[in-house]
Amino acid sequence: MQTHVTVPLLLGQGSKEQKRTWLQPVLSGRVITAVAITEPTGGSDLVNSTATRAVPTDRGWLLDGEKTFITNAPLADCLFVLARTDAGAGALGMTFFLVPADLPGVQVQQLETVGLRSSRTGRVRFTGCELPAEAVLGRPGLAMAYLAQVLGEERLAISAGVLECARCCVERTAGLLAVATSQRARAELAGWLVEVEAAEAFLDAAVERFDNGAGDRLDADLAKTMSARLAQRVVNGCARLIGPDAFDAAGGGSSLLPALRDVRVLSVFGGSCETVRDSAAAEILRGAAARRRTAPLVPAGSRHA
Numbered sequence: 001m002q003t004h005v006t007v008p009l010l011l012g013q014g015s016k017e018q019k020r021t022w023l024q025p026v027l028s029g030r031v032i033t034a035v036a037i038t039e040p041t042g043g044s045d046l047v048n049s050t051a052t053r054a055v056p057t058d059r060g061w062l063l064d065g066e067k068t069f070i071t072n073a074p075l076a077d078c079l080f081v082l083a084r085t086d087a088g089a090g091a092l093g094m095t096f097f098l099v100p101a102d103l104p105g106v107q108v109q110q111l112e113t114v115g116l117r118s119s120r121t122g123r124v125r126f127t128g129c130e131l132p133a134e135a136v137l138g139r140p141g142l143a144m145a146y147l148a149q150v151l152g153e154e155r156l157a158i159s160a161g162v163l164e165c166a167r168c169c170v171e172r173t174a175g176l177l178a179v180a181t182s183q184r185a186r187a188e189l190a191g192w193l194v195e196v197e198a199a200e201a202f203l204d205a206a207v208e209r210f211d212n213g214a215g216d217r218l219d220a221d222l223a224k225t226m227s228a229r230l231a232q233r234v235v236n237g238c239a240r241l242i243g244p245d246a247f248d249a250a251g252g253g254s255s256l257l258p259a260l261r262d263v264r265v266l267s268v269f270g271g272s273c274e275t276v277r278d279s280a281a282a283e284i285l286r287g288a289a290a291r292r293r294t295a296p297l298v299p300a301g302s303r304h305a
């Protein structure tokens with residue numbers, strides 16, 4: 001969260017004062033941040049489902065609302081909160097605020113999640129929080145554009161995590177079954193490893209394009225969709241090959257329980273597979289339509305063919 005979302009947001013949109021207050025402490029690890037976007041009513045369709053509101057006052061803004069499943073919330077010193085600031089402006093009515101977690105009116109409650117248990121997740125309520133005008137990150141109304149800029153990087157990072165999870169499971173399963181395994185099981189394991197390698201190659205190329213400033217959201221969305229689905233299939237398949245020991249809650253050497261849990265949660269985290277897939281599909285269709293518009297109807301040289 002900190003490396004791929006809040007630091008890029010601060011670097012890209014933070015004012016001098018916000019950078020002075022938060023950036024150095026965040027980079028040194030002394031301060032923990034969280035991104036509070038998802039609400040109890042949903043996290044996929046943010047423009048329509050965000051009910052958290054910030055209303056302008058004489059001294060700044062008044063923030064009210066509730067966020068849920070917020071990574072780092074129980075530890076965070078500063079929350080990057082998405083709020084609606086103009087009810088009639090759709091996507092252009094959304095604004096990010098930097099909210100210190102110890103501000104009066106902020107209440108945090110820890111949640112127990114099924115997976116990613118080393119990461120603390122929480123629910124946050126904002127009740128009549130008075131924010132100064134300088135709490136706005138960037139410009140009012142542009143939060144969705146800022147979010148679009150950083151989501152790609154976050155999705156690439158999630159893809160790397162799920163693929164590593166799948167690779168570890170294949171390797172562990174191969175190690176466990178090394179002696180007495182059927183030809184069919186060996187073929188399945190080899191096939192999964194090839195798929196993981198292919199997905200990693202796609203991800204590496206996408207990361208390189210991002211590093212060179214030529215990355216786009218489509219790459220990240222495709223990587224996230226492909227990796228999350230592949231990893232779920234591979235981890236489930238490994239558990240099937242290992243048998244009941246894979247589900248040993250006591251965590252024996254054959255247990256894949258943490259991977260089974262994490263891989264499921266990671267496919268929701270950072271945007272669910274279905275919505276990320278739909279956004280990639282829409283982008284691909286837009287690209288195809290644009291190419292059709294600009295391509296000549298009859299390819300040059302083929303008129304008399």
Ligand SMILES: Cc1cc2nc3c(=O)[nH]c(=O)nc-3n(C[C@H](O)[C@H](O)[C@H](O)COP(=O)(O)OP(=O)(O)OC[C@H]3O[C@@H](n4cnc5c(N)ncnc54)[C@H](O)[C@@H]3O)c2cc1C
Nearest residue numbers: 035036037038042043044069070071269270271272274275
């Ligand atoms: C461990 C964990 C950590 C998280 N950390 C954060 C965080 O730090 N900050 C934060 O803001 N959020 C966080 N989230 C929330 C996460 O980003 C959301 O869960 C995710 O965006 C999906 O939103 P939702 O769960 O509200 O699903 P909803 O939007 O309620 O959707 C429910 C289901 O419907 C499906 N669906 C929705 N729309 C469509 C559609 N158009 N077509 C097909 N299917 C659809 C979705 O795929 C989903 O499966 C975290 C979640 C988890 C589990």
